[in-house]
Amino acid sequence: MLTLTCPYCGVKAEETELAPGGEAHLKRFGPGSTDDEYESYMFARKNPKGVHFERWRHAYGCGKWFLAARCTATLEVFGTYPAQSKEPPAELIAAIKAKRPGWEGYK
Amino acid sequence: MKRYSVFAIAREALRYHEGWERAWRAPQPKSAYDVVIVGAGGHGLATAYYLGKNFGITNVAVIEKGWLGGGNTGRNTTIIRSNYLQDPSAAIYEKARSLYETLSQDLNYNVMFSPRGLLMLAQTHHEVRGYLRTVHANTLQGVATEWIEPAKVKELVPIINIDGPRYPVLGALYQARGGTARHDAVAWGYARACSDMGMDIIQQCEVTGVRSEGGQVTGVETTRGAIACKKLGIVVAGHSGQVAEMAGFRLPVEAVALQALVSEPIKPCMDVVVMANTVHGYMSQSDKGEMVIGGGTDGFNNFTQRGSFQHIEETLRALIETFPIISRLKMLRQWGGIVDMTGDRSPIISKTPLGNCFINCGWGTGGFKAIPGSGWAMAELMAKGHSPLAADFGMERFREGRFIDESVAAGVAH
Numbered sequence: 004m005l006t007l008t009c010p011y012c013g014v015k016a017e018e019t020e021l022a023p024g025g026e027a028h029l030k031r032f033g034p035g036s037t038d039d040e041y042e043s044y045m046f047a048r049k050n051p052k053g054v055h056f057e058r059w060r061h062a063y064g065c066g067k068w069f070l071a072a073r074c075t076a077t078l079e080v081f082g083t084y085p086a087q088s089k090e091p092p093a094e095l096i097a098a099i100k101a102k103r104p105g106w107e108g109y110k
Numbered sequence: 111m112k113r114y115s116v117f118a119i120a121r122e123a124l125r126y127h128e129g130w131e132r133a134w135r136a137p138q139p140k141s142a143y144d145v146v147i148v149g150a151g152g153h154g155l156a157t158a159y160y161l162g163k164n165f166g167i168t169n170v171a172v173i174e175k176g177w178l179g180g181g182n183t184g185r186n187t188t189i190i191r192s193n194y195l196q197d198p199s200a201a202i203y204e205k206a207r208s209l210y211e212t213l214s215q216d217l218n219y220n221v222m223f224s225p226r227g228l229l230m231l232a233q234t235h236h237e238v239r240g241y242l243r244t245v246h247a248n249t250l251q252g253v254a255t256e257w258i259e260p261a262k263v264k265e266l267v268p269i270i271n272i273d274g275p276r277y278p279v280l281g282a283l284y285q286a287r288g289g290t291a292r293h294d295a296v297a298w299g300y301a302r303a304c305s306d307m308g309m310d311i312i313q314q315c316e317v318t319g320v321r322s323e324g325g326q327v328t329g330v331e332t333t334r335g336a337i338a339c340k341k342l343g344i345v346v347a348g349h350s351g352q353v354a355e356m357a358g359f360r361l362p363v364e365a366v367a368l369q370a371l372v373s374e375p376i377k378p379c380m381d382v383v384v385m386a387n388t389v390h391g392y393m394s395q396s397d398k399g400e401m402v403i404g405g406g407t408d409g410f411n412n413f414t415q416r417g418s419f420q421h422i423e424e425t426l427r428a429l430i431e432t433f434p435i436i437s438r439l440k441m442l443r444q445w446g447g448i449v450d451m452t453g454d455r456s457p458i459i460s461k462t463p464l465g466n467c468f469i470n471c472g473w474g475t476g477g478f479k480a481i482p483g484s485g486w487a488m489a490e491l492m493a494k495g496h497s498p499l500a501a502d503f504g505m506e507r508f509r510e511g512r513f514i515d516e517s518v519a520a521g522v523a524h
């Protein structure tokens with residue numbers, strides 16, 4: 004069972020307390036964008052087999068959205084961080100690189 | 111290939127069953143083929159089969175990283191139905207269902223198709239309205255389904271509790287010619303027929319790269335060397351994103367785990383398939399007597415082919431009210447498969463940015479029932495560049511906003 008620590012309230016929450024919210028750090032495109040940009044914002048997802056950055060909500064806890072780095076091939080969790088982050092924090096990236104030397108890094 | 115028949119059984123019985131042949135060859139990969147199909151699941155094998163049968167294209171290799179049928183084809187709960195709402199879906203699923211009717215004869219391999227009847231329970235008023243609408247749509251599409259009242263449901267499924275306080279049974283969408291088939295046998299039957307036509311099914315061989323030149327695929331790299339091809343078909347379900355990336359394009363597909371479980375075998379107690387979409391559970395009884403139960407998907411990307419306990423709990427908790435008999439059953443096994451979900455929950459049978467490369471994926475939680483129809487359409491698309499059955503399933507539909515919206519119609523799809 005997946006366990007994530009909420010970066011706001013510090014609670015170690017398991018899957019049933021959390022609501023998954025899909026890929027993190029999507030760049031939103033709206034009116035004025037090209038068809039390509041809009042299509043890829045709506046539907047194209049990284050869907051990696053390995054390191055992935057996601058949105059989660061502490062649904063049955065503090066109710067806030069946060070972000071998590073997780074391996075989709077092993078379910079290992081690398082860490083969580085606040086939803087206000089533009090990209091994953093440098094320490095987290097370094098920690099993932101230490102564990103997954105072959106990883107091409109955050110793109 | 112020696113044909114299977116009652117005479118063959120008699121002949122072998124008289125000589126200690128020593129004369130059975132291997133069902134398919136295990137060849138070394140050649141350096142080039144006219145067509146390479148990546149993925150020996152049901153859809154990949156059916157594509158190869160209809161390329162040969164309908165178009166005479168037999169210089170074909172089907173390349174599989176594990177063993178054939180070891181992906182979702184060998185992990186699913188084998189429900190076959192075609193009671194979909196939208197015309198393009200009804201057309202391809204009904205084509206598949208009708209091919210299943212004679213598939214054993216066609217392949218000379220018993221796929222144990224069992225059109226035992228299928229009920230989709232309506233347990234909320236919303237579902238009642240939805241299914242009545244589906245019955246009308248199916249009538250127009252020429253798919254035989256009917257709406258049945260609770261008393262008829264009880265007659266068809268004596269073990270059901272129709273007046274559960276939380277999930278009463280208000281009726282059902284009934285497809286009398288829906289049912290099940292033996293999942294492995296479907297893959298094995300197609301594999302044997304393909305091998306018999308001279309096609310190479312290459313197992314334990316993973317595609318690791320796609321070679322292209324000037325917008326055309328020239329071949330694939332595999333763990334057993336490079337293989338050139340004139341046309342490439344990618345049919346790898348949960349790994350579609352990975353193989354598409356090798357070919358240099360992205361897909362509107364995400365991989366999640368879907369799981370199922372079976373109980374200990376019991377005496378025959380239910381001879382139809384029952385789906386309860388409100389509670390995300392579905393059940394049938396296998397020929398061995400096990401209750402085969404399917405549940406919901408994980409909500410997050412997952413490649414682990416495992417399930418999670420809370421989904422089992424959720425599924426069983428809800429099913430127990432409708433089927434009180436299962437509360438005392440021991441569950442024997444549980445497993446997961448990685449399903450490929452698209453943005454509109456409908457499949458993709460499509461051309462790709464590479465001219466001679468085609469993709470068939472996105473069957474998600476419900477593609478076993480579609481195997482013959484999907485293979486039929488994909489073979490036509492690959493051979494002729496166009497297939498009426500596949501026309502609406504092109505991936506440009508996401509860009510054009512032309513969705514085939516079935517998840518709303520069915521709540522859960524499989």
Ligand SMILES: Cc1cc2nc3c(=O)[nH]c(=O)nc-3n(C[C@H](O)[C@H](O)[C@H](O)COP(=O)(O)OP(=O)(O)OC[C@H]3O[C@@H](n4cnc5c(N)ncnc54)[C@H](O)[C@@H]3O)c2cc1C
Pocket residue numbers: 148149150151152153154173174175176177178179180181182183184185186187188189190315316317318345346347348349353368369370404445446447448449471473474475476477478479480524
């Ligand atoms: C638990 C569960 C229950 C289900 N229940 C139903 C049901 O009741 N009814 C229904 O209609 N559908 C059901 N489905 C869905 C159905 O199983 C799938 O839609 C269908 O089997 C997909 O077939 P496929 O041939 O596309 O994929 P698969 O059978 O998964 O085949 C894809 C193959 O590609 C291979 N592959 C992947 N990457 C590579 C590579 N790089 N190189 C070479 N080979 C590769 C894989 O090893 C695999 O064998 C269920 C699925 C699951 C998991």
Ligand SMILES: [Zn+2]
Pocket residue numbers: 009010011012013014061064065066067
């Ligand atoms: Zn919290």
